[in-house]
Amino acid sequence: MSTPRLEVRGLRKQFPGVLALDGVSLTLAPGEVLAVVGENGAGKSTLMKIVAGIYSPDAGEIRLDSQPVHFRTPAEAMAAGVILIHQELNLAENLTVIDNLFLGREATRGGVLHLLNRTAMREQATELLARVGLPASRARVRIEFLSPGEKQLVEIARALGTAVRVLIMDEPTSSLTQRETERLYGVIDGLKNAGVSILYISHRLAEVKRVADRVCVLRDGRNAGELSGSEITHDNMVRRMVGRDLRQFYPQVHRRGVGGAAVLRLKHVRVAGRSAEPVSLEVRAGEVLGMAGLVGAGRTELAEAVFGVRPLAGGTLELNGQPVQITAPAQAIAAGILLVPEDRRRHGLILPESVGFNLSLPNLDRLSSPWGVKRRAEAELHRTWIERLRVRTPSAAQPTGLLSGGNQQKIVYGKWLARQPQVLILDEPTRGVDVGAKAEIYALIDELAGQGVAVWMITSDMEELLGMADRIVVMHEGRIAGELVGQQRTEEAVMQLATGGRTR
Amino acid sequence: MTRIFGVLGLLVILYAVLFNTHERAGSLSNLIDVANYQGRYGLITLGAALVIIVGGIDLSIGSVVGGAAILFGVLMMDGVHPYAAVPLVILFGSLIGAANGLLITRLRLQPFLVTLCGMFIIRGLARIIAQPSPYRGTVSLSNVREAHAAFEQPLLSLRYYLIGKSPSDGELLFPAQFFLLLAAAAVIGFFLHRTAYGRYWYAIGHSELAAKYAGVNVNRHRVTVYTIGSALAALVGVLLFLNEPSIQSDNAGVGWELYAILGAVLGGCSLRGGEGTAAGMVLGAMVLPVIENIVNFRGEKSDVIPFIVGMTLLLGTIVDELIRRRSRMYR
Numbered sequence A: 001m002s003t004p005r006l007e008v009r010g011l012r013k014q015f016p017g018v019l020a021l022d023g024v025s026l027t028l029a030p031g032e033v034l035a036v037v038g039e040n041g042a043g044k045s046t047l048m049k050i051v052a053g054i055y056s057p058d059a060g061e062i063r064l065d066s067q068p069v070h071f072r073t074p075a076e077a078m079a080a081g082v083i084l085i086h087q088e089l090n091l092a093e094n095l096t097v098i099d100n101l102f103l104g105r106e107a108t109r110g111g112v113l114h115l116l117n118r119t120a121m122r123e124q125a126t127e128l129l130a131r132v133g134l135p136a137s138r139a140r141v142r143i144e145f146l147s148p149g150e151k152q153l154v155e156i157a158r159a160l161g162t163a164v165r166v167l168i169m170d171e172p173t174s175s176l177t178q179r180e181t182e183r184l185y186g187v188i189d190g191l192k193n194a195g196v197s198i199l200y201i202s203h204r205l206a207e208v209k210r211v212a213d214r215v216c217v218l219r220d221g222r223n224a225g226e227l228s229g230s231e232i233t234h235d236n237m238v239r240r241m242v243g244r245d246l247r248q249f250y251p252q253v254h255r256r257g258v259g260g261a262a263v264l265r266l267k268h269v270r271v272a273g274r275s276a277e278p279v280s281l282e283v284r285a286g287e288v289l290g291m292a293g294l295v296g297a298g299r300t301e302l303a304e305a306v307f308g309v310r311p312l313a314g315g316t317l318e319l320n321g322q323p324v325q326i327t328a329p330a331q332a333i334a335a336g337i338l339l340v341p342e343d344r345r346r347h348g349l350i351l352p353e354s355v356g357f358n359l360s361l362p363n364l365d366r367l368s369s370p371w372g373v374k375r376r377a378e379a380e381l382h383r384t385w386i387e388r389l390r391v392r393t394p395s396a397a398q399p400t401g402l403l404s405g406g407n408q409q410k411i412v413y414g415k416w417l418a419r420q421p422q423v424l425i426l427d428e429p430t431r432g433v434d435v436g437a438k439a440e441i442y443a444l445i446d447e448l449a450g451q452g453v454a455v456w457m458i459t460s461d462m463e464e465l466l467g468m469a470d471r472i473v474v475m476h477e478g479r480i481a482g483e484l485v486g487q488q489r490t491e492e493a494v495m496q497l498a499t500g501g502r503t504r
Numbered sequence B: 001m002t003r004i005f006g007v008l009g010l011l012v013i014l015y016a017v018l019f020n021t022h023e024r025a026g027s028l029s030n031l032i033d034v035a036n037y038q039g040r041y042g043l044i045t046l047g048a049a050l051v052i053i054v055g056g057i058d059l060s061i062g063s064v065v066g067g068a069a070i071l072f073g074v075l076m077m078d079g080v081h082p083y084a085a086v087p088l089v090i091l092f093g094s095l096i097g098a099a100n101g102l103l104i105t106r107l108r109l110q111p112f113l114v115t116l117c118g119m120f121i122i123r124g125l126a127r128i129i130a131q132p133s134p135y136r137g138t139v140s141l142s143n144v145r146e147a148h149a150a151f152e153q154p155l156l157s158l159r160y161y162l163i164g165k166s167p168s169d170g171e172l173l174f175p176a177q178f179f180l181l182l183a184a185a186a187v188i189g190f191f192l193h194r195t196a197y198g199r200y201w202y203a204i205g206h207s208e209l210a211a212k213y214a215g216v217n218v219n220r221h222r223v224t225v226y227t228i229g230s231a232l233a234a235l236v237g238v239l240l241f242l243n244e245p246s247i248q249s250d251n252a253g254v255g256w257e258l259y260a261i262l263g264a265v266l267g268g269c270s271l272r273g274g275e276g277t278a279a280g281m282v283l284g285a286m287v288l289p290v291i292e293n294i295v296n297f298r299g300e301k302s303d304v305i306p307f308i309v310g311m312t313l314l315l316g317t318i319v320d321e322l323i324r325r326r327s328r329m330y331r
Helices: A044-051 A074-079 A097-101 A118-131 A136-140 A148-160 A178-193 A205-211 A234-242 A299-307 A329-335 A344-348 A355-367 A375-388 A405-417 A435-450 A462-468 A491-498 B002-021 B028-053 B061-077 B082-106 B111-129 B141-147 B149-163 B176-194 B196-206 B208-213 B218-243 B256-266 B278-297 B302-327
Strands: A006-015 A018-028 A033-037 A059-064 A067-069 A082-085 A166-170 A197-201 A214-219 A222-228 A262-271 A279-284 A288-293 A312-319 A322-324 A337-340 A423-427 A454-458 A471-476 A479-485 B138-140 B246-248
Touching (some): A006 A044, A018 A033, A018 A044, A018 A059, A033 A044, A033 A205, A044 A082, A044 A166, A044 A197, A082 A148, A097 A118, A097 A136, A097 A148, A118 A148, A148 A166, A148 A178, A178 A197, A178 A205, A205 A234, A222 A234, A262 A299, A262 A454, A279 A454, A288 A435, A288 A462, A299 A329, A299 A423, A299 A454, A329 A337, A344 A405, A355 A405, A355 B196, A435 A454, A435 A462, A462 A491, A471 A491, B002 B278, B002 B302, B028 B278, B061 B082, B061 B111, B061 B141, B061 B246, B061 B256, B082 B218, B138 B141, B141 B149, B196 B208, B196 B218, B208 B218, B256 B278, B256 B302, B278 B302
Parallel strands (some): A033 A197, A033 A214, A166 A197, A288 A454, A288 A471
Antiparallel strands (some): A006 A018, A006 A059, A262 A279, A262 A312, A312 A322
């Protein structure tokens, strides 16, 4: 093996109360893709942040092309060609794509005024965007109007504009559709051929199998094994990540499956601001209805309209055969229609507030008395759901933002489950959640469906869709493109419908 | 909690300085005088702080104080009985708050702009209604007494119960305005810390979107809070009228919205919203009157007051930010 591009040895990092990294080592060859996997809290993020200069290690060394490096700031790491693409993207939403591509390193005509050389930047932008498969016409669009997938590609294009040697991608596909993910794989292959080394962090093991040359597994801040070539299998990775076998990843123990009575019926529903055909749909008791589609197909918008966050432009909703009028989330909640939103950090939780605050928030109507919130009942509610969902938190007073993604997501479930839902709408139910918590959430969904809750699960994760859904509805450009049951539920069939029936 | 200890420490130091400034500074009558000022000032701080907690800002408070004082005087000159005039003036304040809230929520205008406009409009209204002949820009307690002898007794009672001034000689007997502040703070503290309302207000201040997705009627709560804030400001207008020899329409309450915001911030409210406690608001509001009293006793010109106030707030902000950074070390 030639000299490694990046060599990390014996990295240690102590945070107050947590030993995040305890002697982690890894090597990365030029043009190689090394996936780093592990449950949340295993130390992946800390490792990446040290390599990218955001944190400095307590012990251990990092060598870049055999030279020891000590990055004190992300800017130093970037100057050396080590670039981290964050999970939460770091683009200026109010600027255009081209502005973002050159932010901080604008081409100028020189002189005291530093006049911008727009022609040069435009030409270079076209080239950079072409390398990530985006059309040149996107260059003048403001970031806020791009899909999450396109934003991701813009971040990569920005990295390509610099002399990048090591590109660190943190959950790059968490908000991408299947097609965008495929496009990303293509871009990664291109980068490899250009000799860029990639550290790839992902919870989606299918994806790791697809892109990684080697896999480095972390558990509790230590190396827990390395896999390469044919050893990279789902089971091998999971076993090393959790230190045990994970059977029944997609359980179907409690559910009866299809055939329940319709709980929620959407009749010719149209979402304001979208001109597509009306949507009709049934969510039935005791089943998990999976909803697939590309990002932008209108799935989230439809769910939000049913939940009362956005206005319905037409059509009616029926709950257990009775028409219901929903114009605000409070009405949906009162009717037992509950939404676990796609973006839990913005819509699902008040991050600076405590676990208990978040669990109580939508249940205060039941916890209140004329003398204020009943503290004993409230503490009881907190204890019940923290225990039942096995939320790993020191106490109910812990700020929610300090929990891992999986535990945060459990809080979002907990605040709704305290209300005995009739219809539970799950929008990307396990996004950014580690493997262990994922299994727990799937078991919970199964249990709820078994109790007769109608579960409507929107997901872009193909494994999750095929593993969990009893019935699959596919949306394409704001309308229902088709429904798949039983043996029809295959990846090919879903993709066919999601892409408008064209063969790929 | 650390924030409360910060402002508490500051107050202890300020009172220690005050006692050492002049032999009369520690006298009971002076302390009652300061406490009354703190009470008046604390009531508008409570209102400003609630608005800040839900992530807003109210710049019209000072004008509402001035406008309410003028309106109170003019109503009584026109023959409205004092006991009827007090609720009318508070209703006037509530309506202004509701209007601010509705403009901010329904039309989605920025709180800063809406209440900045309100600041000018209400000040303008106060000056317009106080402009004609009997007033010439000024209303006063003595004018009302001269015009309506029948109001003498009710006004003396109001002055006693709301200000603490003796009906016989006008001497300050007890800090009634401070007691009013404590009562209001207790009620607001109950809502803020013990009921669902407070939870919703903090939730809205931290993340309006997440509150909305949890079923909170964000708009209604924001309107409520602006209404409470302006109603408190109107009450302070009444107190101001009863306390002062006369009220000038062009300067009564000018700049008080900034004092109220300052008190709220010193008391632990973050201008980003979602933070603050009732106890903190009371303590934060107590700071400025003590500083002013110290300056007065030292015989320095009041010209130095803005400088001292500004420096105090700046230091407070810096210390607060440093504490915040320390506690943010995790992740």
